[in-house]
Amino acid sequence: MKIKMLSRPTGDTTRDSKKAVFKVSSNPDPTLHPFERAREYKRAVTAAKLERMHAKPFVRALEGHADGVYSMAASPTSLVALLSGSGDGEVRIWDVAHAKTMWSVFAHDGAVKGLSVGYDGTSFVSCGDDGTIKQYSLSLESLLGAVPTAEESSAAGSAAASSASAAASAAAVAGGTVDPLNSWTLRYPVTGVDCRRMDETFLSSGGSYVEVWNPHRASPVQRLTWGADTVSCVRCSPSERHVVASAGTDRAVTLYDTRSGNPLRKLIMKMSVNAIDWNPREPMNFVAACEDHNLYTFDMRRLDRARTVHKDFVGAAMAVRFSPTGKEFVAGSYDRTVRLFPAAGGRSREVYYTKRMQRVFAVHYSADAKYVLSGSDDANVRVWRARASEAGGKLRERERAAVEYRQALTKRFGHLPEVRRILKYRALPGSLKKAAKRKREAADSENRKLENRRIHSKDSEATREGERSKRIARERV
Numbered sequence: 001m002k003i004k005m006l007s008r009p010t011g012d013t014t015r016d017s018k019k020a021v022f023k024v025s026s027n028p029d030p031t032l033h034p035f036e037r038a039r040e041y042k043r044a045v046t047a048a049k050l051e052r053m054h055a056k057p058f059v060r061a062l063e064g065h066a067d068g069v070y071s072m073a074a075s076p077t078s079l080v081a082l083l084s085g086s087g088d089g090e091v092r093i094w095d096v097a098h099a100k101t102m103w104s105v106f107a108h109d110g111a112v113k114g115l116s117v118g119y120d121g122t123s124f125v126s127c128g129d130d131g132t133i134k135q136y137s138l139s140l141e142s143l144l145g146a147v148p149t150a151e152e153s154s155a156a157g158s159a160a161a162s163s164a165s166a167a168a169s170a171a172a173v174a175g176g177t178v179d180p181l182n183s184w185t186l187r188y189p190v191t192g193v194d195c196r197r198m199d200e201t202f203l204s205s206g207g208s209y210v211e212v213w214n215p216h217r218a219s220p221v222q223r224l225t226w227g228a229d230t231v232s233c234v235r236c237s238p239s240e241r242h243v244v245a246s247a248g249t250d251r252a253v254t255l256y257d258t259r260s261g262n263p264l265r266k267l268i269m270k271m272s273v274n275a276i277d278w279n280p281r282e283p284m285n286f287v288a289a290c291e292d293h294n295l296y297t298f299d300m301r302r303l304d305r306a307r308t309v310h311k312d313f314v315g316a317a318m319a320v321r322f323s324p325t326g327k328e329f330v331a332g333s334y335d336r337t338v339r340l341f342p343a344a345g346g347r348s349r350e351v352y353y354t355k356r357m358q359r360v361f362a363v364h365y366s367a368d369a370k371y372v373l374s375g376s377d378d379a380n381v382r383v384w385r386a387r388a389s390e391a392g393g394k395l396r397e398r399e400r401a402a403v404e405y406r407q408a409l410t411k412r413f414g415h416l417p418e419v420r421r422i423l424k425y426r427a428l429p430g431s432l433k434k435a436a437k438r439k440r441e442a443a444d445s446e447n448r449k450l451e452n453r454r455i456h457s458k459d460s461e462a463t464r465e466g467e468r469s470k471r472i473a474r475e476r477v
Helices: 036-053 150-156 160-173 397-413 417-424 430-455
Strands: 058-063 069-074 081-086 090-095 100-106 112-117 123-128 132-137 182-185 190-195 202-206 209-213 222-224 231-236 243-248 252-257 262-269 273-278 285-290 295-299 308-310 317-322 328-333 338-342 350-352 360-365 371-376 380-385 472-476
Touching: 036 397, 036 417, 069 371, 069 380, 081 112, 081 123, 090 112, 123 190, 123 202, 132 190, 202 231, 209 231, 231 273, 243 273, 252 273, 285 317, 328 360, 328 371, 338 371, 397 417
Parallel strands: 069 112, 069 360, 112 190, 190 231, 273 317, 317 360
Antiparallel strands: 058 380, 069 081, 081 090, 090 100, 112 123, 123 132, 132 182, 190 202, 202 209, 209 222, 231 243, 243 252, 252 262, 262 472, 273 285, 285 295, 295 308, 317 328, 328 338, 338 350, 360 371, 371 380
């Protein structure tokens, strides 16, 4: 008698080890899964709730400054080194990973208005209200004044050299005086500095000038100017090193070409521009933080209108810095919040604040784009996660797969009302909510007035100015 039996390999249904996942066979035929979309929608709602529940963006506060933090810079060669300058003239170098001060010095008599690290990470430049520009070494060995070894001390023939070096190191760490590599004194306060990304030259703004400096020269190698108003900040394009943008007290953003030594264009806004920054991945685009609570992204080839208007602040935007990826930027405001904006999005995707944090005057991204740093009036530098719900540390394979699956779900169903409501909700202080409500009511009232004027006016007089161009006064070439 012949009997037919089903026979399958044991390895198809057996785990390799007791820690492995059970092997489950499945048929992806959609006719066998009629409720697939309903199940995934329910999982998307759960994933959105988990994302908001695990959103804990604040990492730590770096304490040590005695005055407000008004400038920051990061080393291009290190993930943990951060420079900050305060209102009392002190410059500190932080080890962000361990929340410790590696080095500090009182570099200026007034507030430190600008900091920038050289392209090779071996030096940095600072400027202040006292009208000086100083260049310091960023080598840890020279900054900390490393104590010589016993062999070096005996070779030098002086045991006192070791104790003197140790004393110098202690003085530097405690905020003593350290001689700069170079120092320049100007007749006016210096409002900003920026090092170029491809050579050792750097730029400074102050008075009505943008000046190009070489560390080996006692005077600027080039001086750029357009008008008599004070230049408040300067930024060099990270991709096109000869293109420079500056903002001044005349409400203007001016573009220069250092090859010809002449200004290219001047964009005059209807309100003050407090800070500017270039997109590192799109060399033609830059963003301007303005006094009207908004930020504007411009294409330098067409300045008659903004590419994007970024809204959500209820106070003046004071600082802005792009992510190394160029896909988003962080901005700090006078309303005591830090917001993260997509480069092409009009609304912020995240808002960070604490009860003690005051007005934000400096922001920065870490070199790996995973963390955001902010400096505020309360003398603290704060470290935040760029992704509020992102877990720190290394994930196992199954954890990483689960995170990616939840992200795919929220991306697929993010447009649906329930998922969108959960993802967009942010608990804000009452003062911010009331200010946002007043701002929204004023905008609605203005829109109603303009619409009524359009309805009851002649067609030739009813032209309505667009949102991306109504804040631009004029452009000069």
